[in-house]
Amino acid sequence: MSCTSPVRVSVIIVNYNGGALLTECVQSVLLSTIPIWIYVVDNASVDQSISILTQQLPPDAPITVIQNSENRGFAAAVNQVLSQVETDYSVVLNPDCLLQADTLQQFCAVLDQEQYRTYGMAGGLVRNPDGTEQAGCRRAIPSPWRALVRVLHLNRWFPQQSRFDNFVLTEHPLPSQPVAIEGISGACMVVRQEAVLQVGLMDEQYFLHCEDLDWFMRFGEAGWPILFIPHINIVHIKGACSQREPLRVLWYKHRGMIRFYKKFFRQRYPLVLYWGVATAVWLRFGLLAVPLSVRRWFNALVL
Incomplete structure (x- = not known):
């Protein structure tokens, strides 16, 4: 080849x-x-x-x-x-x-x-x-700390402090x-x-x-x-190839995030922070998956 x-x-x-x-x-x-x-x-x-x-x-x-x-x-x-x-x-x-x-x-x-x-x-x-x-075009590694900053919007509360920077860098020049x-x-x-x-x-x-x-x-x-x-x-043209199975794609994305954090950060961060981030990841999946599932059920019912 x-x-x-x-x-x-x-x-x-x-x-x-x-x-x-x-x-x-x-x-x-x-x-x-x-x-x-x-x-x-x-x-x-x-x-x-x-x-x-x-x-x-x-x-x-x-x-x-x-x-x-x-x-x-x-x-x-x-x-x-x-x-x-x-x-x-x-x-x-x-x-x-x-x-x-x-x-x-x-x-x-x-x-x-x-x-x-x-x-x-x-x-x-x-x-x-x-x-x-496009968001994600420039980014820092989403470590557990940075993920927490993003979830809690700490970058908005402390915009002048670099330790609270968002890992998505598209807002930077x-x-x-x-x-x-x-x-x-x-x-x-x-x-x-x-x-x-x-x-x-x-x-x-x-x-x-x-x-x-x-x-x-x-x-x-x-x-x-x-x-x-x-x-x-x-x-x-982001998302064009994942529109058929959005719930499945969402599942793999969040499962991948858990693997990523476990592989690289479990030994680098206090266990409580690691498990806190893992919990937040699955909570996020649930919050996004429920409306997707309802919408899919409703569309199937209408059709």
Whole structure:
């Protein structure tokens, strides 16, 4: 499955019921101004997204489509490809993202610079379709303390004290130059293959959500910092691929948060704070799940 020269970038797109957006995403990547190879890993979609894609692909398109017989989860699907490619960089890209023709060329140009050779991962300015910056585009690691700050809105009560900063950084001014950052958007992650060989693949115990946070932590701990590049733009139509099963997605997200906290912070924080955050996570799930379930029941009743 390895790419051959002069391809330097492998683009990994995990699809699950991405609909027509998958084709739009792939078509935007095919316009890239540098040689690339695309891998679409389909996690047993039940819609027509793969057939729509294959019907519209030119016969010589640099793309490999892998169709799994079951939904293996996001991290496992990424690892199917990431474990075998040999390109300098790999891009983990959501199927509801749209790139500009020079996006990948710009990423390579920055990461190739000597001053950024020690960075293992990079992300750009991820925007909503209306052009606004997307929440989660720039973020700090959501440690238990930061999660507590966010839940209790302590950043609003103590806006001048850095210890009460929110882990979502979109309210901060955009930097004018590439800067080191703890976390980027998981919708578009450019990883250096040299770093992946040292850090390791994604943790497949996360089925959906939080596998990116896990990777951010491990990259940082291994001495491969993360770079945010503000002049590179990506459009992300957030949530477009999760509308079919919002309750299931919500469950996996909160389960992933619990695994993340347990894996990295259980030994670093007092037990009472850890269990307090874990309780808050499940309470949050309950508060969000109830209206979703009621709405789903009501829609089924009406139909």
